[in-house]
Amino acid sequence: MKKFKSLMLLAAMFATSVSVSAQKVLLDEGFETDYVRASEEDTPFSRPVASGQGWTTVDTYAGETPQYKWTNYYNEKGTISGKHVAYCDGQMFSGADGAGPREEILLTPELDLDDTYQLSFDWKTSQVAFSAESLYDLQVRIVKNGDLANAETIFSIQNPEDLKESGVTNFVGWQTQSSKLDLSEWKGQKVKIAFVYKMLTTNSNSMALDNVLVKQFTPATTPVGKLNLTSYDYGKMYLGEKFYTKQFTLTNVGKKGLQITGVDMPDCVKMTLDPTTVNLDKNEAVNFQLSYTASLASPSSADVVLHTNGGDLSITLKATKEMLPDGMTEETFEAYFPPAGWNNSGWSATSTALEGDRSAVASVDMQDNYITTPRLDLTNGGKVIFEYYNDFTSEDGTTYQSNDIKVELSTDGGKTWTEKWIFPYQDVSKSNVKVTQTVDLGTGTDNSYVRWVNTGVTSNDGYVPECSNFYLDRILLPALYGQDGVPDTCKVVTPKDKATDIYPKDIKLEWTPALFAEGYNLYVGTAEGVYNVIDGQNVGNVLTYTIPTADYETTYYWKVVAYNTAGQATKSPEWRFTTQKDASVADYPYTEDFSGDNLPTGWTTEGESQYNREWSVNTVSGNPMPCLYATWLNNGEHISVSTQEFKLPANKTMAISFDWGDRHPTDLVADASGIEKKVNIEPNNGVEKLTFEIYADGAWKELSYMSTDWAKEKIYWIRESFDLAEYAGKTVKFRWTHYSYSGKDSGGALDNVVLEEKEGDKAIFNKSGWNAGKVNYNMATNSGDIFTLINKGANTLKVKSATFATGNFETSIKAGDEIAAGEGQKFNVQFNAKDAVSTVSDNLTVTFESGYTLSLPVEGTALASNVYYYSFEDNDLDHNWKKDFTMIDVDRAATSRFTYYGTECPESGGVFAFTIVYERPNHNGIAPISGDAVLMAGTPLSENITGDNWIISQKLKAGEGAQFDFWARNLESLQSVLPSAKHKVAVLVSETGNSSTDQFTEVLPLEEIPFLDRADWKHYVIDLSAYAGKDIYVAVRDYNATFALQAFYDDFTFTNFVPAEGSNIQGISAEDAQNAAVTVYSLNGSQLAKGTGMQTLDQLENGIYVVRMQTADGVKTMKVTVK
Structure with a gap:
């Protein structure tokens, strides 16, 4: 359903150059040649390109595809104007013979620019012209004296300034663009104009050119x-x-x-x-x-x-x-909503207005919505006149809106209602247009009311109702009851009656307007009916009053009495609120992680929002959780959250730090590095903004704001710290405010607020430690740069040393590294198993030149030489599972796509037996047994195909007590609703080969993998001791006879095995290395040695190396263990 965006008609007219009479035309080319495409079998491409004389081309492409160089393109229905255009194209897919980069040039005849001239032309191309994978350009160049090589480029569609200067202010793919270029610079010269189709990468799309005109004009010399x-x-x-x-x-x-x-x-x-x-x-x-x-x-x-x-x-x-009609009163919803004397249920005020700046609007709801007038006097009859706009467009042109809009009248004080008008929804001329409507109310009583009703709708059996948005304004009402008497009473807005935990500073009292009021008297006291704080103060015609300070843990009673020239309102209600207990802070450090269900004691939230939205504790979803969040707001609204008071010590420099983000927590990504920086858009991103302020010396001051690029794929939590030195000895508060500028924002978030003394030397690691997991004998694993050493102090830190107690760990942190205050340095840690054959625990200890130190616990498990372990992680320093296993895809079927939340599957939807799936940074779904990677079996996309996939080890020699163990699970669990079928698994052994499934014998017959709890896996342990002394291949078979969602495998471990002869697990043979050019690198990539033959390797000390050999068969790169 089309949504109503604005009630104002839009008009736009784009600029043309100042015209002169009898303008001389040097060139007018529409490319309307004599060629006609007589049938579908005929080519639409032809030459000459232009219909006029003197046009030429410079062709780079020499193949047989005519459109890969400038050509004339015929289209019976037209491309830009007429039936012909100049046209050039490039290959869209790799492998065709039109690949770029290359240029194709179309040249005009020589033009004698004897005056000031303007070039204009129309063009059309695809949006992919601006995509990195298919970048291409249309350029215009000025060619003097036939010198193409030094032609000056005066226009490029890849240059945004060129586009705007030419008149293209909003490019849309495959829509005609019109460009105009000033040629005054070349007055008095003879030139040719080159239109250049320029492929900037391999692939591209087509470009159409038409209506090339060079015409005399008078250029502007000033802004116009x-x-x-x-x-x-x-x-x-x-x-x-x-x-x-x-x-x-x-x-x-x-x-x-x-x-x-x-x-x-x-x-x-x-x-x-x-x-x-x-x-x-x-x-x-x-x-x-x-x-x-x-x-x-x-x-x-x-x-x-x-x-x-x-x-x-x-x-x-x-x-x-x-003038208003005699005896009538107008309501335009400008001052307050609902207006004085009106009652509302479900309608709202909107800035999309029929008159002024606001109108009333009713939208789709499951229950009836009402907006009701003040009490009317209809003893002498009356009518109501109003303006409306019913915003509705049928989705398919055949349906009507499901909601009704009615005007109803009550003459008995609201007890019963009679329909007086209903919107004629079948008359389409009444929708999407402003209409002034008059409804005769007839004769009633002096206790009459009129209301507008938007009827509720329900959705069932998959039916989604189509409903209108109804805008209401400019209401003319008949005589109001009591309009010559005393005013009506007010209603409370804030603090709500009987509210508690009110912060006792700057308490804002707010009330609704009273009908017929000219002003208000305010009463405040500390006992019911006793107004010993404010006794009848005349606050004028305002609706708010701020109490600067009040006592903690005290109940206050207050009321507002409206008045006019006829007297004061009678029976004005009394309200009350209770202030919070003293939660001010003087002892530090102070931390707040919002782990409670409600706002912390002393914190308050307030703002201006239609639905009274507030900052709240998020306990439902998001990362991290819990935290504080603000939800989305309507355009122009804002909500704030404020802390209690903090009494900062006079003799210390304090700092406040916190995590925040200008999105809802569910849209934020945890910053694993700890050093992400915000990149604000000035003055805001047009969608939302989050501000941070401090209250001191009686005023709020903004210290920072956040309003980042809304189009970015990942928005991180950002941790920021602020020096409070200038506020030493003062009492302060802090406030975060979320602003909406569009009604499309997603909220804001806050977490981990800390106030503490700012230290000179202070640093932290972004992680609490590292467990390298299992590593094969004499192999290694590197963490990658997942660690950050963050300087949280005031001084620059310079590393003196970074050490471990054992020889099994190393790090990329080096002596001399400097980290500025507030910055961080990423680094990695590497675990070298060597021959430890145990779990090795250690600490990375970083010592700075100032003497300050900090430590990071690390751990890794070094496996024995007769164990071969595969966790399927990306680790070039350990056995490579892709080389050490063979896969057989029996079904050879396209697989079901896998797009599970929080995972990455590079081969999703491909044809494979097994592939890798990563779940990172969190392990909340698949929950790998170790690391981030798991093995996923290919599940056929078609429900009619049986899935049958094998993964087979390299040839291994089984020893005494040989066993193979692994973990497996289905994607679905015991918690799944209507799950699909279960996968089956079998383990098989072959003593003869791995090229055919017929060579294998089952040692674990095919059985179902059971459904488990969400994060659980089944551990399979297979006894292979019967094969002791034999060379064998071990296979895991995944099978599903009927459609099943995915299954996963992890952590294959072969215990009591040694490599069989010919296995890829072996290192370099002496024969391979005898005459090879050999280069030796450390595992960190540093070159250690270079030479010829085994003598180069013989010089190496015990350890693990990466060796690159240049042999007659090509280059081989592998890891080598020297013992």
Whole structure:
């Protein structure tokens, strides 16, 4: 269903150059050649390219595909205009003979630019022209004296400034673009113009060119402003009403830099644009509206003059002012919602207005929504007049809206209601247009009410109802009951009656307007009916009052009495609130991780939002959880959360730090490095903003804000710290405020607030430790740069040493590394198993030159030489499972795509027996047994194909007590609803080979993998001691006869095995290395030795190395263990 976005009509007119009479035309080419494509079998491509004389091409492409160089393209239905265009194309897919990079050039005849001329042309291409995989360009070059090599490029579609200067302000793929280029620079010269189709990478798409025109013109020498409208008539309007014009568009059709230097307009006219911000490039435009408020003193016609640095622009405004009909009162929803005396259930105020700045609106709901007038006096009859806009468009053009809009009347004080009008939804002319409606109410009583009803709708059996948004404004009501008497009473807004935990500073009291009120008297006290704090203070015609300070843990009673010239309201209600206990902080450090269910004691939340939204503790979802969050808001709304008071010590420098993000926690990604920095958009991203402020010396001061790129794929939690030295000895508070600028934001988030003394030397690691897991004998594993050493102190830290107690660990941190305050250094740790054959525990100890130290616990398990372990991680320092296993895809079927949340599957949907799936950074779904990677069996996409997949080890020699163990699970679990079939698994052994499944014998017959709890796996242990002394291949078979969701395998371990002769697990043979050119590297990539033959390897000390050999058969790179 199309949503209603604006009630104002839009108009836009783009610039054209200043015209002169009898303009000389040097070139006018529409490419309408004589070629006609007589049938579908005929090619649409032909040469010559142009219909005029003198056009030439410079062809780079020499193949047989005609459109891979400039050609004429015929299309009976037209491409740009007429039936012909100039056309050039490139290959879309790798392997074709039109691959780039290359250029194809189309040259005009020589042109004698004896005056100032303008080049204009139309073009059309795909959005993929701007994609890295298919980057290509349309360029325009000026060629003098036939020198193509030194031709000057004056236009490129890859240059945004060129596009804008030429008049293309909004590129849309496959839509005709019109560009105009000033050729005045070459006045007096003879030139050719080159249109260059330039492929910047291998692949590209087509470019169409048409309507090339070189015409005499007078170029602008200054900025020149042009308005799409120069007058506007507001029509009839009542005194007090505010109307807006249609949208005006100011476009700079001259030189760059159009500015508005001033605006002349009467006081009754306002401009939606800040003119001081206007500085338009050539062809750039800005939109604005002008409002007019009718009053007895406002002129019925006036001129608005925009003074620019390119001349004055005038707009003539007119309005026809009228008095309200006698005895009627108008409501326009401008001042307060719901207005004084009105009652509301389900309607809301919106800035999408029929009149002024706000209207009432009702949207789809499951229950009826009502908005009800004040009490009316219909003893002499009456009518109601209102303006509405019913926003509804049928999704397929055949349906009507499911909701009804009614006007109902009650003459018995609201007990019973009678329908007086219903929106004629079958009359499509009444939707999507402003309508003024009159409803005769007849004669009633002085206890009558009128209400507008938006009926509720329900959805069932998969049916989704189509509903309208109904906008209501400019309501003219008959006589209001009591309009000559005392005012009505007020209602409380905030603090809510009987509210508790109110912060006792700057307490904002707010109440609703009272019908017929001219002003208000305020009463506040500490006992019921006793007003010893404020006793009847006249606050005027305002709806708020702020109490600067109050006592902790005290109940206050208050009321507001409205008054007018007839007297005071009677029976004004009394409300009460209780202040919170003293939660001020003087002892540090202070930490808050929001682990409770409610806001921490002393914290408060407030703001301006339609649904009274507040900051709350998130205990449902997100990372991390719990934390504090603000949910989405409507455009223009904001909500804040404030801390209690902090009494900062006078003799210490304090700092506050916290994690925050300008999104809802579910949309934020945890920063594993700990050093991500925010990149704000100035002044905001147009969607939302989060601010951080401090309250000191009686005023709030913004210390920071966050408003990041909304289009970024990953938005991180950002940790920031702020020095509070200038606030030493003061009492302060802190506040975070979430602002919405679009109604499309997703909220804000806050966590881990810490106030502590700022130390000179302080550092932390981003992780609490590292477990390298299992590593094969004499192999290694490297963490990668997952660690960060973060400087949390005030001083720069310089590393003196980074050490371990054992010889099994090493790190990339080096002596001399410097880390500035507030910055961090990423690093890695490596575990070298060597021959430890045990679990090795150690500590990385970093010592800085200042003497400051910190430690990181590390651990790894070194396996025995007769154990071969595969965890399927990406680890070049250990056995390579892809080389050490063979896979047989028996079914050879396309597999079901795997897009499970939080996982990556590079081969998803491909044809394979087994592939790798990564779950990172969290292990909440598949939950790998170790690391991030698991093995996934290929599940056929078709339900009619049996899945049958094998993974087979290299040839191994079984020893005494040989066994093979692994883990397996289905994707689905005991918690799944209506699960699919279970996978089956078998383990098989072959003594003869691994090229065919027929060579294998089952040692674990085919059995179902059971459904388990969500994160559980089944551990399979297979006794292979019967094969002791034999060379064998071990296979795991995954099988599903009927469709089943995916199954996973992890941690294959072969115990009491040695490599069989010919296995890939072996190192370099002497025969291979005898005459080879050998280069030896450490596991960290440093070159250690270079030479020829085994003598180079013989010189190495015991350890693990990466060796690169250049042999007659090619280059071999492998890990070598020297013992």
